[in-house]
Structures are given as C-alpha cells and as structure tokens.
Amino acid sequence: MIYFKNVSKIYEPQSIGVRDIHLQIESGEFVSIVGQSGSGKTTLVKLMIAEERPSKGIVKVSGWDIASIPKKSVSVLRRQIGVIFQDFKLLHNKTLFENVAFALEVCGVGNERINEIVPQVLQIVGLEGKRDRYPHQVSGGEQQRAVIARSLVHRPKILVADEPTGNLDAINTHEIIEILKKINEFGTTVVLVTHNKEVVNSLRRRVVTLEHGTVVSDQEGGKYVL
Amino acid sequence: MFVILTRTVQFALKNFYRNLGLSLTTIFILVLTIVSVNTVFSVSALAQTALKVVESRIDISLLFKIDVPEDKILAFKKTLEGQREVAGVDYLTRDQVLEQFKEKHKNNPDIIASLNELKENPLGASLVVRAETTKDYDKVLSSIEGSEFDSMIEKKTFDDHAAIIKRIGFLTNRTKQTAITVSIILTIIAFLIIFNTIRVNVYTHREEVRVMKLVGAGNWFVRGPFWIETILYSFSAVVLTVIIWYIGLRFIDPYIAQFFSGTGFSLTGYFNANFWTIFGGEFLAVAILNVIATSLALYKYLRV
Numbered sequence A: 001m002i003y004f005k006n007v008s009k010i011y012e013p014q015s016i017g018v019r020d021i022h023l024q025i026e027s028g029e030f031v032s033i034v035g036q037s038g039s040g041k042t043t044l045v046k047l048m049i050a051e052e053r054p055s056k057g058i059v060k061v062s063g064w065d066i067a068s069i070p071k072k073s074v075s076v077l078r079r080q081i082g083v084i085f086q087d088f089k090l091l092h093n094k095t096l097f098e099n100v101a102f103a104l105e106v107c108g109v110g111n112e113r114i115n116e117i118v119p120q121v122l123q124i125v126g127l128e129g130k131r132d133r134y135p136h137q138v139s140g141g142e143q144q145r146a147v148i149a150r151s152l153v154h155r156p157k158i159l160v161a162d163e164p165t166g167n168l169d170a171i172n173t174h175e176i177i178e179i180l181k182k183i184n185e186f187g188t189t190v191v192l193v194t195h196n197k198e199v200v201n202s203l204r205r206r207v208v209t210l211e212h213g214t215v216v217s218d219q220e221g222g223k224y225v226l
Numbered sequence B: 001m002f003v004i005l006t007r008t009v010q011f012a013l014k015n016f017y018r019n020l021g022l023s024l025t026t027i028f029i030l031v032l033t034i035v036s037v038n039t040v041f042s043v044s045a046l047a048q049t050a051l052k053v054v055e056s057r058i059d060i061s062l063l064f065k066i067d068v069p070e071d072k073i074l075a076f077k078k079t080l081e082g083q084r085e086v087a088g089v090d091y092l093t094r095d096q097v098l099e100q101f102k103e104k105h106k107n108n109p110d111i112i113a114s115l116n117e118l119k120e121n122p123l124g125a126s127l128v129v130r131a132e133t134t135k136d137y138d139k140v141l142s143s144i145e146g147s148e149f150d151s152m153i154e155k156k157t158f159d160d161h162a163a164i165i166k167r168i169g170f171l172t173n174r175t176k177q178t179a180i181t182v183s184i185i186l187t188i189i190a191f192l193i194i195f196n197t198i199r200v201n202v203y204t205h206r207e208e209v210r211v212m213k214l215v216g217a218g219n220w221f222v223r224g225p226f227w228i229e230t231i232l233y234s235f236s237a238v239v240l241t242v243i244i245w246y247i248g249l250r251f252i253d254p255y256i257a258q259f260f261s262g263t264g265f266s267l268t269g270y271f272n273a274n275f276w277t278i279f280g281g282e283f284l285a286v287a288i289l290n291v292i293a294t295s296l297a298l299y300k301y302l303r304v
C-alpha cells in the first residue's frame, strides 16, 4: 500500500528532510509516526501525497510511483488519500456542511451525490447537528472533526493525519483518536503523525520513530520511546 | 461536464464580487484602452473620408474658344472617355458655363455689372474631366496637350489641391501617432493591472486553492475560475465600451455630419458597418492580452 525504499529527501544541501528511509505499510494498518521536531515526519507525509518528490529512492503509494507520477494523476492519487494537516484548515466563510461539500464540488461530483455523502461523513465524526455552523461557532475539537469529515468524502483507502490533535485538550484528543480508530476499523489504512505520548501508548499499534530523518525504531504494539 | 462548467462559472463570479473594487478598476482601464484604440480607427476613417471629399473635387476644366462648334467638342468628349485613365467627362454648354460663372461671382457686383453690359455670352463651352486616380491627371493633361483639339481650347484649369491633401495627411498622422502611443501605454498599463488583479485573486484564494489541491481537485477546477474571470473582464470591458462609445457618437456625429455634408458619412454609420470587425477584434485582442497576463500570473503564483 505504502512503500519507501532507500528514500532521501534533500531540500537544500544543508537541509535534509529524510534520509535512507525503508518503510512498508500494509493495507488496513494503523501506524503512528513519532519523533522530535525536525526529524522528518511531515516530509514523510508530503512524500506520501506527492506534495514533495523524493530526491533519491522509490516511493510507491497504492501503485503510483511518486518520483515519476504525472501531474494529472496527482489529483487522482489525492482522492484516494484523505489528508489532515495542521495548516490545512476549514474555510472560515463556509459552514461545516459547505466545507465538507466543497471537497466534493471541486472534484466535479454532482449535487445529489454531495447531499448524500456529506451527511454520512458528518455523522461518522458526530457533527450532524452542527452542520450549518461556521468554523468560528464551534470548538477546536469540532473543527478538527469537520476536517476529518472532509478528508473522508472520497472514501479514501489511506488516511494521513499530521498532528491532528496538536492544539487540543485531552478529552478532544481522545475523541479524535477514537474517530480515527473507527475509520481504521472500516478498513482504511491510517498513518498518524503525533507528538502525544499518551496517545501512542494507549493505541498499542505499530510505532515508527524518526530521528534526524532516519527510522531508528519500528515496532508492532510499540511505545513512545523518546 | 455540465456540473464542472456551472461550478467554475459560479466560483469565478464569486471571485469577481469578492474583489469588486479591483475587478472594476481592471475593467475601467480596459475600457480606456479600447476607447483610445477606437479613436485611432475614427481618425483614420475621418481622414480617409476627408481625402475622398477633396479628391472628388479635383478635375481638369477645359474652356473652349467661343467659335468651336458643339459637335467637335462632343467628339473630343468621346475620345477622352475612351481613355483608360479618365473616369468621366461632363459637357457644359456655353449657357451653363455662364450660369456657373455668375453663380461663382454673385457677390462681386462689378463682374456681374460688366457681364450684363455685354450683349453676347463671352464664355465658350466647357468640358470637365475627372481621372480615375489623382496620379492619372498628369497623363490625361499631356494627352490633351498632344491632341489635335488642343488648339480649340482657350484655357485649361487644373487644381490638384496638393496643399490641402498634404495638410490633411499631416494632421491625420499626428493625431494617429498620438492615439497609437496612448493606446500602447494603456495596453501596457492594462496588462500590468490584469496581472496584479489575478495575483491578488490567487492570494485571496490561497486557502481554497490549498484545499482544492489536497482533496484532489482537477487542474481545471483550480485554474478555471481565474480564466473565466479574465474572460469576464474582457467581455464586460468591450460591452461597456460599446455603450459608452455609442453614447459619445451621438454627441460627436452632428458636427461630423455638418463637416462632411453631402457625403453621407457619419462615425455611427462607420462603426455600425464595421461593428463586428472592430469590437469583435477588440474583444479578441483584449482576451488574448488577458489570457497572457493571467497565464503569467498563474504560472508565477499558482504553482500546482
């Protein structure tokens, strides 16, 4: 499903994103990626969604070779990957419903399908009662849930979440993680980048630890070991 | 497909309203540019008509001696009409020539008085020769001089209005040059303004664009609205210019009709006759200008 072989990403000669990464993630897995700031976690995520191309090595995501993926196929790939980024916010001038619908609109999905899918995904994240509120009218945790709902509209095979609980308190963090677990149970591969020790330890799933751009540990049922 | 089109148009319209001030500025400067280009066209059309009017007044007038019989003159008329360079020949009888002469000098009582003193008509018959083009007059003149009829001619008058033609040409060139310079400057300004408008639009939509890219929107959805918007600018600018221009013509045309009385020329008529060529061409030119500026702005600020 996701396959890194001997991958390096060098932004500039002095600025190295990741180095010599070997990593394989199978369909249906729930993988946490941990590591200190600047260790290359976001770089890894950007390589998965073809926002960055590898400087060296092979990256394959659901069959696509990221090093040579044509521009046109990038949008096809991204419909198969749900993305949650810290800087990937809701649009403030649209309601939660409209925000989620927007992701379908710009992919040319018809209005009927939109009215069918959006309530479904809003229900998955428990926001069906707040669909007509604007982002500033809901809490940070609810905003993040709406972001997750938006990432689900194409029924992605992979969900990549880069610090989805970054600014949230323990209760909201817990709720978000429960939603991610639920999505994983539906069969979606989940890649979770996080700083949160409790989250990783309570998950008891595979943990990949990065340090200075390389994988220093990769354990099934792992713990946060920094 | 239909969904994609209607949505892109919707997004484009939203863009338009979101930066309304900027959109209007862009259209305003485009209108100015088109108006100044129209001025170039108008000056050309006016100059051409003026030249035609002057040229139509060029002719060779041959005044025959009093005793030349009419049939000889008519025979001469026939030979002249047979020449390739001659466009037409009018025959004026002695009485008609006298009429014209009186008409021409009706404000000069001395001449009229002395004419009335004479019992006989002192003027001969006349032929008025018009050549095909202004350049042909020399040929026609020399052929007359070389012919057997030359001895029957009392007086040849040929006024080529060279001074006036030169003056019209000079004025036209000067006005045209100014208008063209202004048009070029405005075009450059318009280009920069469009570029900036699209740049600002991309900037105001950076969040939407980021969302679109990350959720896998096709390239058309990301760029389409900017393209449609730019075409919208071109179209509104041309339509607005048409309206403004025709209102302006209503005020100008009476003066022009007066100046060119008798020719039936009017700027409104000119623009009506060439409506699609002029305004269609201008729309095309403005659209191309817009598309180039937009491509540059998108290339620079909307890396996908």
Ligand SMILES: Nc1ncnc2c1ncn2[C@@H]1O[C@H](COP(=O)(O)OP(=O)(O)OP(=O)(O)O)[C@@H](O)[C@H]1O
Binding pocket: A011, A012, A015, A016, A017, A018, A035, A036, A037, A038, A039, A040, A041, A042, A043, A044
């Ligand atoms: N666009 C870029 N240009 C140059 N260097 C970059 C760029 N993006 C990241 N880097 C560098 O690559 C390294 C890894 O960055 P990355 O963002 O992947 O770290 P991270 O593990 O996500 O950190 P954080 O936990 O703070 O989000 C850092 O040293 C960073 O400075």
Ligand SMILES: [Mg+2]
Binding pocket: A041, A042, A043, A162
């Ligand atoms: Mg990061």
